[in-house]
Amino acid sequence: xxxxxxxxxxxxxxxxxxxxxxxxxxxxxxxxxxxxxxxxxxxxxxxxxxxxxxxxxxxxxxxxxxxxxxxxxxxxxxxxxxxxxxxxxxxxxxxxxxxxxxxxxxxxxxxxxxxxxxxxxxxxxxxxxxxxxxxxxxxxxxxxxxxxxxxxxxxxxxxxxxxxxxxxxxxxxxxxxxx
Numbered sequence: 669x670x671x672x673x674x675x676x677x678x679x680x681x682x683x684x685x686x687x688x689x690x691x692x693x694x695x696x697x698x699x700x701x702x703x704x705x706x707x708x709x710x711x712x713x714x715x716x717x718x719x720x721x722x723x724x725x726x727x728x729x730x731x732x733x734x735x736x737x738x739x740x741x742x743x744x745x746x747x748x749x750x751x752x753x754x755x756x757x758x759x760x761x762x763x764x765x766x767x768x769x770x771x772x773x774x775x776x777x778x779x780x781x782x783x784x785x786x787x788x789x790x791x792x793x794x795x796x797x798x799x800x801x802x803x804x805x806x807x808x809x810x811x812x813x814x815x816x817x818x819x820x821x822x823x824x825x826x827x828x829x830x831x832x833x834x835x836x837x838x839x840x841x842x843x844x845x846x847x
Contacts, residue, residue, distance in 0.1 A: 672839045673769055674744040679813055680773035681806060682751040683780035685823045690748035693832045702739050703748045708732060733758050740766060754812035763816040771835055772817035777802055779824040
């Protein structure tokens with residue numbers, strides 16, 4: 669295995685490819701991978717839209733915070749977060765604690781729309797104008813992504829293997845600079 673500190677945490681907007689990139693990165697580094705939303709569903713026995721319908725966004729965020737805390741304190745893992753993980757103070761404190769291992773996957777608006785156009789599993793995007801909603805979410809969340817990440821990688825129109833190679837190169841560079 670490469671000499672990289674874990675856990676690694678992938679943050680970024682909906683449709684940035686956090687889950688896809690996380691799976692490839694975990695396979696490359698031979699470590700466990702957890703998708704935060706999938707883990708929430710597995711632990712609760714319900715899908716995200718159902719949780720939103722029954723408990724609202726606050727109920728979902730409560731679950732998200734509990735599971736996120738558990739996963740990042742798990743050790744040698746890669747965690748792909750939901751886009752809104754940065755909205756809660758407790759989650760931001762965990763991101764600060766692991767700051768040198770937080771990777772912001774960036775994506776342009778058109779790529780997001782293309783990737784998400786048939787996805788009905790994202791409650792916040794089940795609106796009349798998803799483009800406007802994505803812009804609103806970006807305005808609120810991008811400053812938080814920027815503040816809480818040390819590595820930024822563009823995923824628009826890019827193969828996940830290339831994104832993973834860029835992440836590993838940046839992690840190695842950062843490790844060598846801090847050694």
